[in-house]
Amino acid sequence: MRFFTLSPHAPFRLDLTIWVLRRQAHNQIDGWDGKIYQRVWQYEGNRLEVRLWQSQTGPTPLLEGEVQGNFVDEQAVAWVSRQLSWMLGLDQDLRPFYAMAASDLRLAALADRFLGFRPPRFSSLFEALSNAVACQQLSLHVGILLLNRMARLCSNDPETTDQLVPFPNPSALLQQETARLRSLGFSLQKATFLHGLAEIAAAGELERDNWQSLTNMEAAQRLQQLRGIGRWSTEYVLLRGLGRLDVFPGDDVGARKALYQWLEEKSAPDYIQVTRRLQPWQPYAGMLYFLLLLKRLEKEGYIQ
Numbered sequence: 001m002r003f004f005t006l007s008p009h010a011p012f013r014l015d016l017t018i019w020v021l022r023r024q025a026h027n028q029i030d031g032w033d034g035k036i037y038q039r040v041w042q043y044e045g046n047r048l049e050v051r052l053w054q055s056q057t058g059p060t061p062l063l064e065g066e067v068q069g070n071f072v073d074e075q076a077v078a079w080v081s082r083q084l085s086w087m088l089g090l091d092q093d094l095r096p097f098y099a100m101a102a103s104d105l106r107l108a109a110l111a112d113r114f115l116g117f118r119p120p121r122f123s124s125l126f127e128a129l130s131n132a133v134a135c136q137q138l139s140l141h142v143g144i145l146l147l148n149r150m151a152r153l154c155s156n157d158p159e160t161t162d163q164l165v166p167f168p169n170p171s172a173l174l175q176q177e178t179a180r181l182r183s184l185g186f187s188l189q190k191a192t193f194l195h196g197l198a199e200i201a202a203a204g205e206l207e208r209d210n211w212q213s214l215t216n217m218e219a220a221q222r223l224q225q226l227r228g229i230g231r232w233s234t235e236y237v238l239l240r241g242l243g244r245l246d247v248f249p250g251d252d253v254g255a256r257k258a259l260y261q262w263l264e265e266k267s268a269p270d271y272i273q274v275t276r277r278l279q280p281w282q283p284y285a286g287m288l289y290f291l292l293l294l295k296r297l298e299k300e301g302y303i304q
Helices: 014-022 074-087 095-101 105-113 125-135 140-154 170-174 178-183 188-202 216-223 231-240 253-262 271-277 285-299
Strands: 002-006 030-032 036-043 046-056 062-068
Touching: 002 074, 014 030, 014 046, 014 285, 036 074, 046 074, 062 074, 095 105, 105 285, 125 140, 125 188, 125 231, 140 170, 140 178, 170 188, 178 188, 216 231, 253 271, 253 285
Parallel strands: none
Antiparallel strands: 002 062, 030 036, 036 046, 046 062
16 A cells, blocks of 8 residues: 545535536446545556545645555556545645636636535546447446446456446457447447447547647547537536536536526526527636536535
8 A cells, every 4th residue: 555645725525526526326447435535446457446535624635545456556646636636626726726716706606605615527538438438329327337237347356336437448448349338228229339440549540738739629520520529428527537627518407407507597598598608707608517416416415
């Protein structure tokens, strides 16, 4: 076992950030028991079990963690630290957002309520795209259920339903026939899309570093060339996979409903109206998307 620490800029709250990352209580890839975040990764052929908790709050927040596995060296710990820093948005400077929110009473109330939240990102572009495909035209509850099943299948332990499982790497998913994915509840079309994404990822075309310098438009054009990736999935991946905080997935029905309720409007805006209504809060429309999600999670009793 090896220990490590992460030092996010204040303010920071791990619980809020993790809940937006995992979204649903039955997520078996991103674990949270109220105090400790747990994640399992396959790294260089080794299984790494990671636990992370917040030991200090206030002006000098501190995260502490541990990594367990058959072989855990300094390189593995450094890789885990980089992954967590990316996923938890520790590199994000939100001071301009809070400065903007301070001048808007409605947004300020929401931002203050969830002070310390940091916008999370999926561990990889492949994971972001897989989440998008799994959740297309389904409830979030069902989409995450399917992802749990896929992860268990690829971990060669499909019967285990009460333990964390690593999100499958592309090669593990490619070892599963389309028929096996269909048996989990995926449609033939989605199973085909997932296989196609795994092939592209295995070829190295989804390496995160190669996408960071792209503009939103350039990244969107590349994403929409992938089979199964339309407008909603593209915006979802831009926000949750690449951390583009000026993106609000306008085709997300639940997000649109949350937006018009927050604005106290009588009818839900369409895609074009969403874009127009969000202009006052750019370039942080994506932050509003996340804060409205937190508002729902709070209402459902998951966070305090």
